[in-house]
Amino acid sequence: ARSDGATLRDAVRMGLTRVLCSPGFLFIQEPAAEEKPRQLTQYELASRLSYFLWSSMPDDELFALAEADRLRDPQVLMQQVDRMLDDPKAEALVKGFAGQWLDVREFGSIMPAAEYRDNYDEELEQASRLEAYAFFREVLANDLPITNFLNSDFVMINERLARHYGIEGVTGSDIRRVDIDPEHHRGGVLGMAGLMTLLSDGTRTLPVRRAAWVRTQLFGDPPGNPPPNAGEIQPNTSGKNLTVRQRLDLHRNEPTCASCHAKLDPFGIALENYDAIGRWRTKANGEGFRSRNAPELDVSSAFPNGDTFDSLEAYKAGLLNRKDQFTRNLVTQMLTYALTRPVGYTDHETVDAITEAVRGDQYRLRTLLREIVR
Numbered sequence: 001a002r003s004d005g006a007t008l009r010d011a012v013r014m015g016l017t018r019v020l021c022s023p024g025f026l027f028i029q030e031p032a033a034e035e036k037p038r039q040l041t042q043y044e045l046a047s048r049l050s051y052f053l054w055s056s057m058p059d060d061e062l063f064a065l066a067e068a069d070r071l072r073d074p075q076v077l078m079q080q081v082d083r084m085l086d087d088p089k090a091e092a093l094v095k096g097f098a099g100q101w102l103d104v105r106e107f108g109s110i111m112p113a114a115e116y117r118d119n120y121d122e123e124l125e126q127a128s129r130l131e132a133y134a135f136f137r138e139v140l141a142n143d144l145p146i147t148n149f150l151n152s153d154f155v156m157i158n159e160r161l162a163r164h165y166g167i168e169g170v171t172g173s174d175i176r177r178v179d180i181d182p183e184h185h186r187g188g189v190l191g192m193a194g195l196m197t198l199l200s201d202g203t204r205t206l207p208v209r210r211a212a213w214v215r216t217q218l219f220g221d222p223p224g225n226p227p228p229n230a231g232e233i234q235p236n237t238s239g240k241n242l243t244v245r246q247r248l249d250l251h252r253n254e255p256t257c258a259s260c261h262a263k264l265d266p267f268g269i270a271l272e273n274y275d276a277i278g279r280w281r282t283k284a285n286g287e288g289f290r291s292r293n294a295p296e297l298d299v300s301s302a303f304p305n306g307d308t309f310d311s312l313e314a315y316k317a318g319l320l321n322r323k324d325q326f327t328r329n330l331v332t333q334m335l336t337y338a339l340t341r342p343v344g345y346t347d348h349e350t351v352d353a354i355t356e357a358v359r360g361d362q363y364r365l366r367t368l369l370r371e372i373v374r
Helices: 008-021 042-053 060-067 074-085 088-101 114-119 122-141 159-165 193-198 207-218 244-252 255-264 266-273 312-320 323-339 345-360 365-373
Strands: 154-157 176-179
Touching (some): 042 060, 042 088, 042 323, 042 365, 060 074, 074 088, 122 154, 122 159, 122 193, 122 365, 154 159, 207 255, 244 266, 255 266, 266 312, 323 345, 345 365
């Protein structure tokens, strides 16, 4: 630009403009296609690692190791993974991955009906969002088994959530780990009020939506699209006081609906004990039901393989029997997040190897992360 007569100011301005608008400045760039696979360069590895765990550029230590050609050393690489996971910047992984996988970013998007407002407020909504992040953070920080996401003997709550869950002895607004007993009916992500509220319509529970979420987000087995004009579960306006499950049974009797619902509904039926704002219940509520004559809930069903359950606890035990399928799905989800691209058929051997390594180390979350990096 200077040789063409531009002033120094205009020449610098042009150069900076080109830099700031360049895809190479705005995005992580690697060659799109090459004739054969190759190892990442030291700097490519440093960037992938940093954007995976921190959602930001490498720090001085990563750059120094890359410059010294040491980052690819397996021992050094694993040391860096642990260092980075113990750094406060790993909060980006908590918010980035858990926010998408568990749909935490959508918590609060469903506004409960007026009849729930006495038990639902902004404080509860905010706490439920913090609960989900804190739970993932607890599993990550303490390298706990990923099966805790299916069921756990602890929750991450504050006083407002404790009151909502009927758990005594918790005071203050700070989220902290609280051990629970079976009679609290919580534990894992499926006991979280924020998620149960999201998977309702604000007025009633939606067992089909909850079932689809469980199969898709936890087990990587999304149900197919419903046939045209499949219809929906009718609201409680007939005067017969039928529970959502009873109305769903009527819907399932239609020939075009039965085959799909038989494989889908069991994954949501057991969650009927959580009402439209995630409170525990044994009788139908909301939708104009009166507590005096509200019908009892029936949450019994059978998984597609024939295993039966008659309670939330038996249902969660059935989910834990599928922990290898859950592990493979979480590996796939995390690998997609790490590579920022869909996992395809050519990745199946990688997914198999990581899944086997996680299974061999008691299903620990950090093992999953280390194996992806490795």
